[in-house]
Amino acid sequence: MTTSTTTTPLENQKEVDEFLNRQRERQASDGNFATAKRTLAQRKKNKFVCCKIDSRLSRKGWVSYNLEIRKGSTRGNTVAWVDQAGEGGAEHVYGHANKEVLTEIENFIWDNCILDYVRYMAENHTGLDINSIDPTDRDLLRYLAPYKRAWLDRDTDKCEIYDGLIGWWATWVAENQYYSKKNRYVKK
Numbered sequence: 001m002t003t004s005t006t007t008t009p010l011e012n013q014k015e016v017d018e019f020l021n022r023q024r025e026r027q028a029s030d031g032n033f034a035t036a037k038r039t040l041a042q043r044k045k046n047k048f049v050c051c052k053i054d055s056r057l058s059r060k061g062w063v064s065y066n067l068e069i070r071k072g073s074t075r076g077n078t079v080a081w082v083d084q085a086g087e088g089g090a091e092h093v094y095g096h097a098n099k100e101v102l103t104e105i106e107n108f109i110w111d112n113c114i115l116d117y118v119r120y121m122a123e124n125h126t127g128l129d130i131n132s133i134d135p136t137d138r139d140l141l142r143y144l145a146p147y148k149r150a151w152l153d154r155d156t157d158k159c160e161i162y163d164g165l166i167g168w169w170a171t172w173v174a175e176n177q178y179y180s181k182k183n184r185y186v187k188k
Contacts, residue, residue, distance in 0.1 A: 046108065047071070047072060047073070047108065048069055048070065048071055048079070048105050048108050048109075049069070049070055049072075049073060049074055049076070050067045050068070050069055050070075050082075050169075050170055050173040050174065050177075051067065051068055051070055051074040052067060052068045053065055053066075053067040053174055054066050054067070055174075058085070064083075064084050064085055065083075065084050065174050066081060066082065066083040066084070067081070067082050067170060067173075067174060068080075068081055068082075069081070069082065069105060069166075069170070078095070079095075079096060079097070079101050079104075079105065080093050080094070080095050080096040080101065080102070080105065080166070081093070081094055081095040082166065082167065082170040084167070084170070084171065084174075090163065091163050091164065091166070091167030091168075091170060091171060092167075093164070093166050093167065093170075102166065105166055106165050106166060109165055109166070109169045110151070110154050110165075113169060113172075114148070114151050114152075116169075116172055116176075117147070117151055117159070118144055118147070118148060118151075120168075120172060121143075121144055121147050122140060122144060125140065125143055125144075126140065146158070147159060147160070
């Protein structure tokens with residue numbers, strides 16, 4: 001690898017200074033620009049992940065599961081456990097230290113999972129996998145608009161999340177990241 005030892009000519013230095021000033025102004029005005037410069041460790045502090053999923057078959061024939069919610073990464077501290085009883089819903093969140101932990105998890109979900117929620121609602125409305133749905137379908141977009149607004153307003157009742165936000169998120173992660181859908185798309 002070669003490096004240049006020449007200095008920037010004076011006329012180019014003025015352009016460089018102007019560029020750096022514009023970047024500083026953008027950084028001061030845009031919070032997202034500032035977060036892009038955070039280190040990986042700083043970004044992981046505000047992230048929650050589901051891990052150690054364990055599924056089982058209930059006596060009534062339903063698939064039930066439990067999983068851990070950890071802060072930061074799969075090696076982070078466990079902040080809560082979610083257990084789904086296999087009765088067609090009814091997720092139970094336990095093991096959390098206090099209400100602030102649950103609020104912190106919910107805030108993470110509200111801030112980071114809107115695309116997952118819109119995909120969930122689109123799949124429920126059409127009965128199709130997201131890959132089979134036409135994203136320009138006006139009827140579907142009209143159907144999803146109030147749900148998107150409700151999500152942005154953080155209203156669980158209008159979002160039709162009846163099992164609780166954390167329970168919905170844990171189910172979504174379990175079904176879409178851990179349970180394989182490959183069998184649906186096997187070529188015959």
